[in-house]
Every structure is written in structure tokens, then in C-alpha cells.
Amino acid sequence: MEAAVGIVAQRDNERAQELAATLVDALEREGAGVIVDEATGGAIEATAAPVSAMESRNLVVSIGGDGTLLFVAREIGATPILGVNLGEVGFLNAVAPDDALAVVTDLVSQLDETGDVDGRELTRLQATGVDEDWTLEPALNEVLVHGPRRGPGGGATVEVCVDGQEYTESHVDGVLVCTPTGSTAYNLSEGGPLVYPTADALVVTQMAATESMPSLVVEPDTELTLSISGTETAYAISDGRNRRRLEPPATVSVTLADDSVTLAGPQANFFDGLDKLE
Template identity: 65%
Template sequence: MEVAVGVVAQRKNDRAQALAETLLAVLDREYGERPVVDEETGDAIDATSVPVSAMAACELVVSIGGDGTLLFVAREVGDTPVLGVNLGEVGYLNAVDPSDALEVVCSLVGRLQASTLDGHELARLVATGADDEWTLEPALNEVVVHGPRRGHGGGATIAVLVDGRRYHESHADGVLVATPTGSTAYNLSEDGPLIHPTTDALVISGMATAEPMAPLVVDPAVEIELSISDADAGYVIADGRNRRPLEPPATVSVSVADAPVRLVGPRPHFFEALGKLE
């Protein structure tokens, strides 16, 4: 597919689809670029469409919607540069206001044609089984290991090892490992600390542990293992989406993925986004 730009609009969002249609018209008129769109948007605005995963062959993908839309796009397109246009409430990942979208996208396409597209990278996590028996798709937010279910009677004993040394072991609903991006998501809801997005670190947080477990911030290069036992079943989940059953006793290794997510355009305003949670 020899197309430079892909556009993904949030599902069932008329405003996102209308902006996508405007972007297509402007890029065609000003730069001779004919972007492709996701299949649902293509049906809505009568434009050439492809599966989002096929946009991995593009040089730039524009995500129009909330952070959830960008997370989905990032999973599908790998390390292809992504620009987020924010139609959501918070906007930890999407830095561009809809009113600025045309100007920013046109500027990026102009630089794209000059081969000078700059961006910043967001780390992703990979969960693997013993002896590399299996590997989950990379997670931008977090990897979670938990028992059969959350709540009373549904937990498991989970041990946390860092570089082979035991940090904590307790009966718990689960344990999660989060990136700086994911520190604002599931980690925050479990009373884990916020990590500024420019910090090179990961955080390990317990979920309803029987014995107190202080969240631990670690260097991304350390070896992290989460071992689950004393349960009939367990699960490892990446970004709340990719889920694999475990047969305790089992050990899951969590490490930084080789390929990060690459965002282009202006950086999100982290503290402004935090203020929207209040």
C-alpha cells in the first residue's frame, strides 16, 4: 500500500468522521495526498478505506478521538508515527485540539514530504511465559497478572521478583506493571503513583494485597517476574484487551518492548490533563 497518510476516526462519532472528511479534502487539495481511512469511516464519508492494521504501511496515522482510540490505533500500527487529535475528556495522549488539527496535520505532511518528521517515543511492555512459550502483544499502559476474578475469594498468591530478588509476596487480587503512560490509568485507580511522561521508569503496584505492598518504581532495564500460585486459575492481561489464561503455579516475565509507540506533533499537556480529573 503506497499511501503516506492514514486517518482513523473514533467509532460512531459524527464529529470525528466530519473532521476526517475535512482532512482528506484539504490534504488532497494542498499536497496531492489521498489518505486512507478506517473501514467504518470510509463507509460513513465514502472514502477509500483499509483495516487499521494495514495503516502500519503508512508514514503517518492521524487518530481522531479520545485516548482509547489512540491506544487502539497504536496497537494496530506498531511503530508507525501517530498524531492524536483530542475529542475526549482528558487527553493524556492526544495533544492536538480539533480547532488546530488542520494546521498541525498539514505541517506534518509538509515535513513528511521533506523527510523531516520528528516525534517522541512511548515505551510499551511485553509479557512472556516461561521459556518464552508465549508472548502477548505489547501494552502501552500496563500488564496485569491476577487470580480467577477480583473480589472476595477470587485472588491468588502473587510474588514479585525484581532482578531475581523477591520484593513482595502476598495473597492479592493481582499485581500490575505500568509504563509512565499507564501510570495515569489502571495504576492510578489502584493508588499507584503518577510518573511524569518524560521519566524513564516503570511502576509495580499491588491490587488489594492482603499484606501491604508499597508501589515500586524501577528502572526499565530490570528483570520483572510475577509468579502466581494458590489458585485454580489466573490471567495475564495487556492493556485490558489481550488476555491469556494461566495455570498456577506460573510465572510471567514483564519487560520493555523493542518497538515503542512513536507520537508526532506537539506533546500533550500532562498537568492540564490531570486537572481535568478533579
């Protein structure tokens, strides 16, 4: 088969663009069909397309930090993604820039031979309205429900129910539900636990609760609902970007998304990443 590859470079990052150009040249010499994101295409004069159009590719390479990979993952659905790390920590981006050419060409050779690539499946979350018909884009890190703003006078009352039973109800800045992937992100900054990447679990963490309960670790197929009241405005947010304005009282259901994300190629060392956290 002729492998179809997409490459997305971190916006306005010359180092990422130069690496993208190197990969394009090498892969095209090997007979692969390559497109880059539109911003990168303008910088390196390569065939370009919107990132969302890369959903039909066999492999997408994300060059940048974990934030770049999260953006790409939102756009390409279940398409396998390889992260090249230009950031500081890199829990998702396992490949160093100096190794990128060898790793990507090896994966393309594997695609040509087998039609598939090795990888690890990452769980995603889906937030939906219980009383309203809406659904947010799937979250790789976390779903957050919060009041109109953080800090004094800005929170709301949020009841957390687990399989229909109340776990806690308190005035909070917000409540988040995270995957193991997201345990090192917003969850960790709010005092939630670290979760090993391959653990089969979700975590519920309150933010600045007046009646605080410990973070709760549950099985992935648990039915979780977050009911928010005591404020005129609230929000449900997926991975810090996709958001839905709520008019409390409102209830949000958080479940596993139908499609996971395939993280292709070598996997990042979780403990090395922890060493880089401040």
C-alpha cells in the same frame, strides 16, 4: 515524497467522522495518499483499509480519546501517530479539533520535505510466559496479572521478583506493571504514583493486597517476574484487551518491548490533564 497518511476516527462518533472527512479532502488536495479505517470509510465514502494495514503509512491520525489512540497504537507498530482529542482528559491526544487541520497539514509538509516527523518515543511493555511459549501484544499502558476475578474469593497469590530477588508475595486481586504513560490509568486508580511522561522508569503496583507493599519504581531494563499461584485460573492482560489464560502455578516475565511508539506533533500538557481527573 508523497506522504502516505492513515486516519482512524472513533467508532460511531459523527464529530470524529466529520473531522476525518475534512482532513481527507485537505490532504488529497495537497497530493497526499490518504486512507481511513473501514468503519469511517463507510460513513464518509473515502478509501478505506483495516487499521492494521496502516502500519506502512508515514503517519496515522487518531481522532477520539486516549482509548482510540491506544487501539491504533496496538495495530500500527512503530508508525508515528498523532492524537486529536475528542475526549475529556487527553494525556496522549494533544491536538484540539479546531487545530487538527493546521497541525496535520504541517506534519505532512514536514514529511514531504524531510521524510520524517518530530515526535516523542513512548516505551511499551512485553509480557511473555516463562514456562510456556507465549507472548502478548505490546502494552503502552500496563501489563496486569490477576486471578479469576476481582473481589472476595477471586484473587490469587502473586510473588513479585525484581532482578531475581523477591520484592513481595501476597494474596492480591492482581499486580500490574506500568509505563510512565500508563501511570495515569489503571495504576493511578489502584493508588500507584503518578510518573512524569519523560521519566525513564516502570512502576509495579499491587491491587488489594492482604500484605500490601508500596508501589515500586524501577529502571526500565529491570528483570520483572510475576509468579501466580493459589488459584486454578489466572490471566495476563496487555492494556486491558489482549489476554492470556494462565493455569497456575505460572510465571510471567515483563520486559521492555523492542519497538516503542512515536507520538508525533505537539505534546499534551501533563498537568492540564491532571486537572481534568476526577
